[in-house]
Amino acid sequence: MEVFAQTIVLSLTYVTIYLLLGTSVSLIFGIMGVLNFAQGDFMTVTAYVSYLGVVTLGVGWLLSGILILPAAVVVGVLFYALILRPMRNHDPELVLVATFGVGILLQGVVQVIWGGNPVGISRSNAAWVVAGVQVPHSLAADLALAGGALLILLWVLNRTRYGREIRATSQDRIGAALTGVNAGRVEFVSVVLAVVLTGVAGLMLTQHQLLTPQVGADLVLKAFAVSILAGLGRLGGLVPAALVLGFSEALVGTYVSESIAQAAVFGAVVLTLLVRPEGFSSVRLRS
Amino acid sequence: MNAARKLLDSRPSRRSFAICALGSLLIGALGLVPWGYESSQFVFEVLILAGVAVSWNVLGGFAGQLSLGHAALFGAGAYFAGTLARTQQVAVPLLLLGAMVGGVLVGCIFALCFRARGAYFAILTLALTAVLHQIVAEYAPGKNDGISFDVFSATSTAPLKYAAGGVGLSVLICWAVTRSRLGMAWRAIRIDVDAARALGVGDLAARIGALMVSSALAGFFGGVYALNLGYLDPPTAFAPTWLLIPLLATVLGGAGTLVGPLVGALLWTSIAHAFPGTWFGGGTAYILEGALLILITLAVKQGVWGVVVQLWNRLTDGSRWWTARRRASSSDVSHEALR
Numbered sequence: 362m363e364v365f366a367q368t369i370v371l372s373l374t375y376v377t378i379y380l381l382l383g384t385s386v387s388l389i390f391g392i393m394g395v396l397n398f399a400q401g402d403f404m405t406v407t408a409y410v411s412y413l414g415v416v417t418l419g420v421g422w423l424l425s426g427i428l429i430l431p432a433a434v435v436v437g438v439l440f441y442a443l444i445l446r447p448m449r450n451h452d453p454e455l456v457l458v459a460t461f462g463v464g465i466l467l468q469g470v471v472q473v474i475w476g477g478n479p480v481g482i483s484r485s486n487a488a489w490v491v492a493g494v495q496v497p498h499s500l501a502a503d504l505a506l507a508g509g510a511l512l513i514l515l516w517v518l519n520r521t522r523y524g525r526e527i528r529a530t531s532q533d534r535i536g537a538a539l540t541g542v543n544a545g546r547v548e549f550v551s552v553v554l555a556v557v558l559t560g561v562a563g564l565m566l567t568q569h570q571l572l573t574p575q576v577g578a579d580l581v582l583k584a585f586a587v588s589i590l591a592g593l594g595r596l597g598g599l600v601p602a603a604l605v606l607g608f609s610e611a612l613v614g615t616y617v618s619e620s621i622a623q624a625a626v627f628g629a630v631v632l633t634l635l636v637r638p639e640g641f642s643s644v645r646l647r648s
Numbered sequence: 649m650n651a652a653r654k655l656l657d658s659r660p661s662r663r664s665f666a667i668c669a670l671g672s673l674l675i676g677a678l679g680l681v682p683w684g685y686e687s688s689q690f691v692f693e694v695l696i697l698a699g700v701a702v703s704w705n706v707l708g709g710f711a712g713q714l715s716l717g718h719a720a721l722f723g724a725g726a727y728f729a730g731t732l733a734r735t736q737q738v739a740v741p742l743l744l745l746g747a748m749v750g751g752v753l754v755g756c757i758f759a760l761c762f763r764a765r766g767a768y769f770a771i772l773t774l775a776l777t778a779v780l781h782q783i784v785a786e787y788a789p790g791k792n793d794g795i796s797f798d799v800f801s802a803t804s805t806a807p808l809k810y811a812a813g814g815v816g817l818s819v820l821i822c823w824a825v826t827r828s829r830l831g832m833a834w835r836a837i838r839i840d841v842d843a844a845r846a847l848g849v850g851d852l853a854a855r856i857g858a859l860m861v862s863s864a865l866a867g868f869f870g871g872v873y874a875l876n877l878g879y880l881d882p883p884t885a886f887a888p889t890w891l892l893i894p895l896l897a898t899v900l901g902g903a904g905t906l907v908g909p910l911v912g913a914l915l916w917t918s919i920a921h922a923f924p925g926t927w928f929g930g931g932t933a934y935i936l937e938g939a940l941l942i943l944i945t946l947a948v949k950q951g952v953w954g955v956v957v958q959l960w961n962r963l964t965d966g967s968r969w970w971t972a973r974r975r976a977s978s979s980d981v982s983h984e985a986l987r
Contacts, residue, residue, distance in 0.1 A: 390767075394767075396767040396770070396771065443942075444942065444946070447946060448945070448946060451945070453766055453767055454712075454714040454766065454767070454770070455945050455949070456945070457714065457767060457770060458714075458895070458896070458899050458941065458945050459941065459942055459945035459946065461892065461895075461896060461941065462896075462937075462938045462939075462940075462941030462942040462944075462945060463938065463942060464938070465896075465934050465937055465938035465941065466934065466935055466937075466938025466939055466941075466942065467938070468931075468934050468938075469931045469932065469933070469934025469935035469936075469937070469938055470931075470934075470935060471931075472930070472931030472934060473931035473932060473935065477930075477931065574931075574934075578888075582774070582775075582778065585771060585774075585775075586775070589771065589775075593767075593768075618786060620782040620783075620785040620786040620792070621782065621786060623778065623781075623782045624778075624779050624782035624783055624786070626778075627775040627776075627778035627779045627782070628775075628779050630771070630772075630775040631772060631775045631776050631779060634763075634764055634768060634771065634772045634775070635760065635763055635764075635772070638764060638768055
């Protein structure tokens with residue numbers, strides 16, 4: 362039972378990372394109709410920026426998040442202005458290949474600046490012990506960060522003009538444009554929002570594992586899995602989808618085998634796409 | 649009309665066949681050149697990549713089905729050939745036949761993915777590849793540690809011959825198939841699947857046909873690669889390399905053309921070798937490759953080979969290419985892009 366509880370607690374970190382990444386993927390897919398393979402590499406870049414803050418500038422982990430914000434905004438603006446906007450009328454499959462190109466380019470930039478070897482910040486192992494289960498202090502920071510970021514996103518989506526426009530556009534692109542929604546602005550705002558969310562995931566990642574230029578590209582598949590389970594382009598079911606995926610990955614990995622755990626995660630994606638491609642949540646971009 | 653243009657999209661004609669056959673023979677002859685050790689490694693890498701790229705091009709270029717599953721087809725071929733080589737004493741051509749059968753068998757599983765289209769198809773093939781990778785890691789002979797076998801000696805030039813002959817034959821096969829009824833159906837569904845269906849083109853049959861040809865070719869090159877390597881483990885056989893690089897090289901060279909994948913493979917391997925590192929090369933190579941891909945998808949669309957053909961046409965037309973405007977509008981560009 363203790364092993365079970367410990368597995369669940371430790372998996373929560375990656376659940377939140379998958380959740381943030383998956384939300385970004387879904388947001389961009391919902392608005393732009395683009396499956397963004399570079400999303401993981403955006404996380405890599407922001408994670409390295411946080412590493413830069415901690416190790417090179419010595420500002421401490423949480424403060425390095427302040428560096429991430431402008432970095433994420435710059436990446437988001439460039440990504441939208443140089444790739445997504447000019448390619449708005451292109452074949453979606455060509456855009457998908459272009460996002461691969463962006464990802465490879467970013468991996469190259471990271472590798473040239475920081476080298477290909479794993480790097481990391483010194484991490485603390487401090488933990489509370491609750492009923493025999495170790496609860497790392499870092500987990501609290503993760504949950505607070507991810508929860509805060511998602512609450513802000515919910516607030517933007519539900520309570521601001523931009524949010525209403527984003528929801529309207531994702532429901533009916535032409536209808537929204539006809540009622541006077543500025544499609545370009547909606548796209549711009551949602552892409553930047555998505556990259557900033559990814560930046561939060563990058564900040565969390567630095568705290569938990571060594572970074573390599575490929576770290577994001579490896580994790581982005583899990584984000585796809587989460588967003589497909591909830592339904593690509595839908596923000597409704599992302600939290601349960603991330604919980605189900607993260608928990609089952611961790612539990613099967615602990616009790617059966619790591620290979621079977623990975624097979625189960627992607628098997629779930631295959632089954633979802635075959636049986637219910639629209640995903641298991643019924644609401645689109647609503648809280 | 650000139651020869652290069654004809655090679656690209658003419659109807660069956662002797663001239664186009666002659667050019668293609670000559671090209672295939674030249675590629676095959678690469679296997680007979682006495683390369684030094686270093687350059688033979690390079691040529692082998694180019695040829696394997698070109699072979700998988702040609703295979704990807706059948707499904708992703710000619711038929712327009714963006715596949716992210718070629719790592720599984722390649723890996724299946726590799727594992728079938730490797731396991732056969734380890735357990736049976738049979739001739740190499742039979743091992744490679746086994747690799748092709750393996751590719752086709754896994755290809756049959758991938759036929760499931762045709763339930764989805766576009767981005768959903770792509771992600772479905774990717775997820776299925778991940779599942780197959782893990783299943784092999786858990787249940788195949790050798791499990792995660794892999795298997796080793798001894799078919800070729802380290803200095804043997806035979807793998808290069810098989811790779812060169814394979815690429816030459818694949819190009820010829822592509823030439824023949826794209827000019828058959830099946831190839832016409834691929835072109836139709838690539839340009840507009842709904843219109844093609846309305847005209848009575850069986851789109852599922854055409855897509856499955858493309859998948860079968862593609863998976864047999866991918867399996868073959870997986871087999872050659874594995875036999876040359878002498879050992880095999882799941883991360884090698886199913887490396888994302890095998891789904892990414894063929895796709896990227898093909899788009900770079902020109903998807904949906906006969907020559908595009910070959911040009912792309914040569915270009916990609918050259919960049920990766922100029923800045924050594926992984927299959928992608930070092931960091932600088934990543935930057936170059938990424939930037940090139942963005943440029944191609946953003947502006948040039950028909951790939952490096954398409955640009956060469958265009959320049960050639962302009963020059964031979966008598967008009968000056970640097971003054972000629974691009975006439976294509978954005979809507980037919982997307983169709984052009986995959987030609």
